[in-house]
Amino acid sequence: MLTNKKVAIIGVGKMGETLLNGMIKNNLVKKENLTGSNAQEELEHAQEISKKYGIKTYINNKEMISGKDIIILAIKPQMMKKVLSDIEDIISQKQLIISIAAATSTQFIEECLEKNIPVIRAMPNTPALINEGMTVLCPGKYIDENHIQMAIDIFGAIGLVEVIHREELMDVVTALSGSGPAYAYIIIESLTEGGVRMGLPRELAKKLTTQTLLGASKMVLETGMHPALLKDAVTTPAGVTVDGLMELEDGGIRVALIKAISRATEKSKEISR
Numbered sequence: 640m641l642t643n644k645k646v647a648i649i650g651v652g653k654m655g656e657t658l659l660n661g662m663i664k665n666n667l668v669k670k671e672n673l674t675g676s677n678a679q680e681e682l683e684h685a686q687e688i689s690k691k692y693g694i695k696t697y698i699n700n701k702e703m704i705s706g707k708d709i710i711i712l713a714i715k716p717q718m719m720k721k722v723l724s725d726i727e728d729i730i731s732q733k734q735l736i737i738s739i740a741a742a743t744s745t746q747f748i749e750e751c752l753e754k755n756i757p758v759i760r761a762m763p764n765t766p767a768l769i770n771e772g773m774t775v776l777c778p779g780k781y782i783d784e785n786h787i788q789m790a791i792d793i794f795g796a797i798g799l800v801e802v803i804h805r806e807e808l809m810d811v812v813t814a815l816s817g818s819g820p821a822y823a824y825i826i827i828e829s830l831t832e833g834g835v836r837m838g839l840p841r842e843l844a845k846k847l848t849t850q851t852l853l854g855a856s857k858m859v860l861e862t863g864m865h866p867a868l869l870k871d872a873v874t875t876p877a878g879v880t881v882d883g884l885m886e887l888e889d890g891g892i893r894v895a896l897i898k899a900i901s902r903a904t905e906k907s908k909e910i911s912r
């Protein structure tokens with residue numbers, strides 16, 4: 640579906656480059672149909688991207704988006720208004736906009752562009768870099784099934800994709816899967832530290848931690864069993880695990896994690912406002 644589409648990425652930074660890489664590696668879009676842009680004062684960065692991926696890059700968004708089918712907005716939220724006002728007069732309803740900017744609603748983008756432009760909001764996360772991303776898509780007012788399918792194809796190249804239709808849930812999505820890798824890294828760091836404290840070499844402790852978390856995640860995903868049942872299967876009466884669990888409960892791990900999601904969701908709402 641995407642092979643003959645022309646795709647422009649406004650903002651080839653960390654996330655923009657991840658998407659670019661995913662589309663190229665998976666042969667989703669032909670290289671000659673892919674373009675990217677960087678900030679005007681960053682000509683060198685644009686040249687670097689062009690050399691690295693063999694695509695045409697720009698520092699002028701207006702020039703780049705002309706004739707493109709899909710325009711991906713991968714700039715920081717605070718740049719959004721300026722970038723949209725730059726392209727507003729040449730964008731048309733035939734072009735699909737996909738925005739990955741946090742805390743930026745489809746309504747905001749639609750209103751800035753003032754032309755019933757189809758807009759999809761996407762929230763990917765950083766493991767997309769190794770094709771293990773989690774992206775949630777939310778369609779705007781002028782989106783049809785074809786648009787959604789094209790976005791699923793793009794983000795499906797870098798991990799799993801879900802579509803939701805209630806945009807107010809994008810704040811909790813941001814807090815959970817968008818910010819989630821940061822919480823996971825803290826857990827990995829702490830379990831590793833625990834292993835080191837008890838005498839394991841650091842590298843070994845890190846390997847045991849990461850493979851254990853990866854395996855446990857896959858067990859939940861692949862067996863479909865409730866995590867509580869899987870936990871019970873590891874927990875022998877009067878055994879080792881139950882003592883470890885008691886310490887986690889004493890440290891308030893569940894409440895801490897639940898509160899982290901609530902607090903980050905509130906922050907996302909606050910920034911959106």
Ligand SMILES: NC(=O)c1ccc[n+]([C@@H]2O[C@H](COP(=O)([O-])OP(=O)(O)OC[C@H]3O[C@@H](n4cnc5c(N)ncnc54)[C@H](OP(=O)(O)O)[C@@H]3O)[C@@H](O)[C@H]2O)c1
Pocket residue numbers: 649650651652653654655676677678679681684685700713714715716718722739740741742762763764765817
């Ligand atoms: N990182 C994450 O975990 C994550 C997850 C989900 C969503 N997001 C969203 O993804 C977006 C990008 O985040 P990021 O982490 O990739 O940021 P980033 O690395 O700073 O990338 C932003 C890019 O935008 C470019 N840029 C700035 N002004 C521009 C303009 N006027 N025209 C064209 N390009 C311009 C910058 O170019 P130069 O580098 O040349 O200055 C930079 O490459 C944000 O809105 C963020 O909310 C990020």
